[in-house]
Amino acid sequence: MADELLFTKENKIATITLNRPEKLNAFHDGMLADWAAALRECQADDGVNVVVLTGNGRVFCAGGDVSGFSRSEGNRALQMSTYLRQHVHPVARAVDALQKPYLCAMNGPATGAGLDMALLADIRYAKRSARFAETYVKVGLVLGDGGAFLLPRLIGLTKALEMFWTGDFVSAEEAERIGLISKAVDDDKIMEEIYTLAERLANGPTVAISLTKRAVYQALRSDLMSSLEAITGPMGVAASTEDHIEASTAFVEKRQPEFKGR
Known part of the structure; x- marks a missing residue:
C-alpha cells in the first residue's frame, strides 16, 4: 500500500x-x-x-x-x-x-x-x-x-x-x-x-451479522414478498451456526453468550 x-x-x-x-x-x-x-x-x-x-x-x-x-x-x-x-x-x-x-x-x-x-x-x-x-x-x-x-x-x-x-x-x-x-x-x-x-x-455473531447486511441491501432493491422468500435460506443458515446454539443456551442459562463467529 x-x-x-x-x-x-x-x-x-x-x-x-x-x-x-x-x-x-x-x-x-x-x-x-x-x-x-x-x-x-x-x-x-x-x-x-x-x-x-x-x-x-x-x-x-x-x-x-x-x-x-x-x-x-x-x-x-x-x-x-x-x-x-x-x-x-x-x-x-x-x-x-x-x-x-x-x-x-x-x-x-x-x-x-x-x-x-x-x-x-x-x-x-x-x-x-x-x-x-x-x-x-x-x-x-x-x-x-x-x-x-x-x-x-x-x-x-x-x-x-x-x-x-x-x-x-x-x-x-x-x-x-x-x-x-x-x-x-x-x-x-x-x-x-x-x-x-x-x-x-x-466479536458478535458474525455469520448472522453478514447475512443480515445482505438481506437488508437486497430488500432495498426488492419487494416484500421477494424479501420474505429470500430470507428463508439465510435464516436456515443462521439457525445452524454455533453462535445461535450458544446464544440460545446462554438465554436459558441467563448469561451473556460467548460468540465464536461461526
Whole structure:
C-alpha cells in the first residue's frame, strides 16, 4: 500500500485511512486502486470481521483530485467517463461485494465524491465540528460516485435534491437529524466511538451479522414478498451456526453468550 492510503489489520478489524492531509485527502488513481484492493482483501480474509474507514488531518475527504481535467485536451467527455468507470467505480463495486460491516469515522468535512465515498459505508460517525456538502453543482458536474442512488435513500428525495442543487453545507448535528450520519461525536472521541462499535460487531455473531447486511441491501432493491422468500435460506443458515446454539443456551442459562463467529 502507498503511504497516501494506509491499510492495517488488528483484532479482527481492518482500518483504511486516507492519508493525504496536505491535499485534504482528495483521492487520485493510485489511492483508488489501493482502496478497492484493500476492500477486496477484507472480503477474502476470514480474519477480518469489520472494516473501518477514516482520514488523517482536519478533513475527511474533499473528493477526487481531478485538477488535471481542466487542462486536459481531447475528448473530455470520454476522459471523465473512463476515469469514473476505471478508477472511481471499482471502489463502489468492492463495497457492494463486502459482506462485512463497513464503518466510517468522518474526522472532518466531506464534500462531493468524498461525501459519496462515506455514504457507501453502512454506518457513519462524524465529529461534531464536521460539515458535509454535495458540491458537484458548484463545479458544473453531476453526481459521479453513487450519491444520486445513496443520498435520497438516506435522507429523502426533497432534502437530497436541495443538497444536490445548492451545494450548501449541513452541520454534523443536522446530518444526524436527517439521517445522513448515524451519530455526531465529540471531536476527541471519534475514533474511540467507532472502534467501540467495531469491536462489538467484530466479536458478535458474525455469520448472522453478514447475512443480515445482505438481506437488508437486497430488500432495498426488492419487494416484500421477494424479501420474505429470500430470507428463508439465510435464516436456515443462521439457525445452524454455533453462535445461535450458544446464544440460545446462554438465554436459558441467563448469561451473556460467548460468540465464536461461526
